[in-house]
Amino acid sequence: MQTILEPAAMQTWARERRARGETIAFVPTMGFLHEGHLSLMRMARDRADHLIVSIFVNPLQFAPGEDLATYPRDEAGDLAKCASVGADVVFFPTPASMYPDGFQTRVKPGPLAGPLCGRSRPTHFDGVVTVVLKLFNLVKPQVAVFGRKDFQQLQVIRRMVRDLDLDVEVLGGPIVREPDGVALSSRNAYLTGAERAQAVCLSQSLGLAEQRVASGEATAAQIIELVRAHVTAHPSAEVDYVELVDSEELTPVVGTLTGPCLLALAVRFGATRLIDNRVLVP
């Protein structure tokens, strides 16, 4: 496994493989890798001649006051994990090499970036799609895999790929969970023991909603209220949002569920903000 630090070197590596007709699969990450990331890498690995993983904590997707400075890092551990799943290249650029002086062009997603996480993080998805486009141009993948935990991110990226005619197949990998149901996230490392114990309320509330829908509940407001009540019963948990939306357009489900839709929530534990989601089928 090779580690490439320079964007230009990454692009040359990829250009040479593509000109030989070889295929590249790509998993972009912010590092501090966990089994969720590794599952995406395994999905990607079998779909191309080469697997590239990027590790880049992208400053452009953090607003002032968010956790850019404290985002957890473990370079040595990450490299070992990438090697263990058979990555060919880990691309590990610096912020200065990705955003040199004079950088000014941005990609702007449209209405898909507005609801859910976009409401409390209004510039987040601008930073996400800009860096993903840059990474795609450097890594030149035929296929890229993103986790479904960041469901809105996945849909915003899919929309960018379609809108800008990127020749990349985007796949979504399933959410990987701890035995108690908590979705794996690098940000779980921020939680105190007490917060970690209560964080199970996210996935629990999604499970409760799913059961309620299975037993006939189809009123969106009732389902949202059930989730909200379960989460707020946990003293450290503060709801950022609980929403039921169309899983393609991310527009709110009004009235009753008539088809599959996405139940998504974000919950704060102190300064730590966790997200989770589930597709509900009425």
Add this chain to the structure above:
Amino acid sequence: MQTILEPAAMQTWARERRARGETIAFVPTMGFLHEGHLSLMRMARDRADHLIVSIFVNPLQFAPGEDLATYPRDEAGDLAKCASVGADVVFFPTPASMYPDGFQTRVKPGPLAGPLCGRSRPTHFDGVVTVVLKLFNLVKPQVAVFGRKDFQQLQVIRRMVRDLDLDVEVLGGPIVREPDGVALSSRNAYLTGAERAQAVCLSQSLGLAEQRVASGEATAAQIIELVRAHVTAHPSAEVDYVELVDSEELTPVVGTLTGPCLLALAVRFGATRLIDNRVLVP
């Protein structure tokens, strides 16, 4: 020569060539081709295995009230001209295929798009860079050629290419002029006989400025005033802007010229807006 109408077909054509290690040169146009375009095609042709020309009047770069509906068109003539310079493919998409329902992602240039034409056309360069990125992703060129008459456009595109890590070499082709000095432009077709006669004032005023600089004038305000006075002496001409700017950053030259800089102007003749520019070397 092949004509391709569908974006997906264009991308497949390009993907197959690139996977065989073949190279592609690209000249994007809005059609109604003139010798200026053809000179860019000749520049491009010698730099790759294949020459692709696109013809697409891009609605995204026209503001309401601009000349989208009346932009001159000559499909048959354009195809003959492309064939005459040895184009392999003319890519001729429809607006609906480039911007299908749900399209929402945009590319936004930064401060480079603010001055000069950006002042009177504030959304113009958003539309330009968005369509150029889409076209690059469909045509997959190694090299693309743009005219220097649209100097700001060339610099905004170069900045996008650098900022978003596009693996495309961008070349600027020289301005081609009529015998009387008027820069070739598809929009010259809008001019009445009287306006066409007066349109020579753009290139004339650039020539006067160049002479004045050659004879020692280095005060930016004096040079701008000279140009403005020459243009406004023509009764049909209305100045949109006359500016002296750094030719990389497009920031105004303050005080005196200390190195090469760009003298750029836009002039309206009725509803027709013409631009021209020259690099001045003190």
